[in-house]
Amino acid sequence: MTNSSQTPLVEVRGVTLQYKTREHLVTATYRVDFSVRKSDRFVLLGPSGCGKSTLLKAVGGYLRPIEGEIRLNGHEVIKPGPDRMMVFQEFDQLLPWKTVVQNVMFPLVTSGKHTSRSARGKALDLIAKVNLSKFADSYPHILSGGMKQRVAIARGMAMEPDVLLMDEPFAALDALTRVRMQDELLALWDETRFTVIFVTHSIPEAIKIGNRILLLSPHPGQVKAEINSVPRGQDRSTASAELEHKIHKMLFADEIEEAAHV
Amino acid sequence: MSDTERPEVYRTPLGPEQFGIVAKPLTPFERLYNQDWLRKLFVLVVIAALWEIYARWLDNELLVPTFSATARALAQGIASGVIPARALLSVKMLLMGFAAGVSLAAVLTFFAINTRIGTDFLETMTAMFNPLPAIALLPLALIWFGLGAGSLVFVLVHSVLWAVALNTHAGFRSVSHTHRMVGQNYGLRGIGFVARILIPAAFPSILAGLKIGWAFAWRTLIAAELVFGTTSGQGGLGWYIFEAKNLLDIPEVFAGLLSIILIGLFIENVVFRLIEVNTVRRWGMQS
Numbered sequence: 001m002t003n004s005s006q007t008p009l010v011e012v013r014g015v016t017l018q019y020k021t022r023e024h025l026v027t028a029t030y031r032v033d034f035s036v037r038k039s040d041r042f043v044l045l046g047p048s049g050c051g052k053s054t055l056l057k058a059v060g061g062y063l064r065p066i067e068g069e070i071r072l073n074g075h076e077v078i079k080p081g082p083d084r085m086m087v088f089q090e091f092d093q094l095l096p097w098k099t100v101v102q103n104v105m106f107p108l109v110t111s112g113k114h115t116s117r118s119a120r121g122k123a124l125d126l127i128a129k130v131n132l133s134k135f136a137d138s139y140p141h142i143l144s145g146g147m148k149q150r151v152a153i154a155r156g157m158a159m160e161p162d163v164l165l166m167d168e169p170f171a172a173l174d175a176l177t178r179v180r181m182q183d184e185l186l187a188l189w190d191e192t193r194f195t196v197i198f199v200t201h202s203i204p205e206a207i208k209i210g211n212r213i214l215l216l217s218p219h220p221g222q223v224k225a226e227i228n229s230v231p232r233g234q235d236r237s238t239a240s241a242e243l244e245h246k247i248h249k250m251l252f253a254d255e256i257e258e259a260a261h262v
Numbered sequence: 263m264s265d266t267e268r269p270e271v272y273r274t275p276l277g278p279e280q281f282g283i284v285a286k287p288l289t290p291f292e293r294l295y296n297q298d299w300l301r302k303l304f305v306l307v308v309i310a311a312l313w314e315i316y317a318r319w320l321d322n323e324l325l326v327p328t329f330s331a332t333a334r335a336l337a338q339g340i341a342s343g344v345i346p347a348r349a350l351l352s353v354k355m356l357l358m359g360f361a362a363g364v365s366l367a368a369v370l371t372f373f374a375i376n377t378r379i380g381t382d383f384l385e386t387m388t389a390m391f392n393p394l395p396a397i398a399l400l401p402l403a404l405i406w407f408g409l410g411a412g413s414l415v416f417v418l419v420h421s422v423l424w425a426v427a428l429n430t431h432a433g434f435r436s437v438s439h440t441h442r443m444v445g446q447n448y449g450l451r452g453i454g455f456v457a458r459i460l461i462p463a464a465f466p467s468i469l470a471g472l473k474i475g476w477a478f479a480w481r482t483l484i485a486a487e488l489v490f491g492t493t494s495g496q497g498g499l500g501w502y503i504f505e506a507k508n509l510l511d512i513p514e515v516f517a518g519l520l521s522i523i524l525i526g527l528f529i530e531n532v533v534f535r536l537i538e539v540n541t542v543r544r545w546g547m548q549s
Contacts, residue, residue: 062443080443081447081449082448082449084447085447086443086444086447090438090440092441093441093444095441095444095462095463096545096546097462097463097465097541097545106448107447107448110449110454110458111448111449139545139546140546141546141547
């Protein structure tokens with residue numbers, strides 16, 4: 001545990017998040033703690049209303065905690081930046097006025113990491129990795145939803161961020177495409193071992209994608225459990241089913257409790 | 263069980279080499295009808311024909327000259343170099359006023375999206391001045407800036423500024439939240455954020471604003487030249503029409519009007535269209 005590769009990359013300590021709607025001040029999460037190590041596939045799992053997306057946006061620097069702190073490599077997160085690339089759920093996250101390759105290049109060039117020539121090479125490399133070489137010079141509006149998400153993932157990975165933040169990236173896809181995208185994401189991870197924080201409300205997706213799962217309870221989001229997922233590479237079906245059942249029970253117990261309060 | 267009655271079926275789909283060409287060519291008429299410019303040209307030809315027939319039937323050159331007489335006057339005007347010179351003067355003045363108006367609008371909207379007081383300022387100013395006809399300001403402008411380009415540019419700025427600022431601001435505010443977050447994610451801030459995210463994302467609205475601003479400016483300029491003909495020292499197209507009317511040379515009046523229309527058509531169908539095709543249409547933001 002004292003091994004240097006196991007010191008936390010992202011540290012979330014006692015984070016309470018609130019946001020205002022027109023009528024209410026909503027507490028999204030209450031004193032949440034977790035830490036993510038390098039090369040983790042860290043999943044934030046919970047029912048809707050548990051503040052998992054808000055939590056991810058806070059790690060992204062889009063909103064500041066009113067209590068507690070978020071640290072990335074020991075530095076406090078205070079604003080958005082290209083060291084934490086976001087992949088959003090929405091298909092409109094690609095800039096429509098740029099082609100696929102330009103979309104992937106754009107952050108590389110604006111952040112000053114690359115000249116436009118080396119950025120292009122890098123972008124084409126990653127586009128090839130997500131199997132979209134044929135569409136490199138197309139504009140996003142002609143791509144399907146799954147293709148757009150693949151471009152967004154390529155864009156995120158091209159930056160080689162300290163951590164990739166994925167906010168239900170496959171939620172809006174059809175079930176078949178979704179399974180394929182999950183497999184592709186895992187294959188990419190095998191290749192480059194990037195660190196990713198992945199938000200989902202699907203238990204099977206969490207078990208399949210993650211190596212570590214943070215379970216959150218709703219209204220406001222609080223940590224319910226932080227567990228290891230089933231190891232990859234062996235026959236996982238029985239173990240997965242057991243874990244799925246266990247997680248399901250934990251979430252379900254929560255609902256009964258909630259009903260009792262009402 | 264019903265499953266036993268219905269056997270499972272397995273088939274191998276044919277490869278693409280098994281299919282012939284699955285498209286049928288369009289007839290020549292359909293292909294011609296699909297050309298935008300040809301359909302528009304047809305509309306123009308019909309209008310010109312109706313005009314010619316009505317004018318011949320009326321047979322009064324002082325009220326409505328025929329299309330052919332107007333075309334002749336226009337051709338003569340162009341050949342003698344009078345109309346191109348006047349048009350050039352008008353367009354030059356117009357571009358000056360338009361550019362100044364758009365730059366001012368850019369500054370105003372930049373403050374409007376970055377500060378709340380800027381938003382209030384823009385909204386109040388637009389509400390007050392947008393309905394005010396630019397021509398109504400011309401007498402004042404003549405007192406302030408004298409006879410000449412200054413006063414014309416002033417009224418042109420007035421006619422362009424509010425329309426462009428209003429549309430641009432509305433466009434900026436409707437930029438999708440995801441696009442904003444993507445821009446912030448790249449670490450873009452201030453001018454960089456406006457130039458690289460907000461302006462392209464709001465481009466359909468900005469373009470609409472520019473078109474409206476251009477049309478307003480054109481009208482204002484011609485009206486100003488007609489009313490206060492010599493404000494710019496040498497007159498433009500408006501002054502040309504005014505002079506022709508004084509000489510009761512009605513075909514020339516029509517030729518002047520026609521050249522204004524032609525310039526308008528050119529700007530709308532060539533300049534703005536080229537911009538559209540290369541930006542918003544190509545990006546799939548407008549069909």
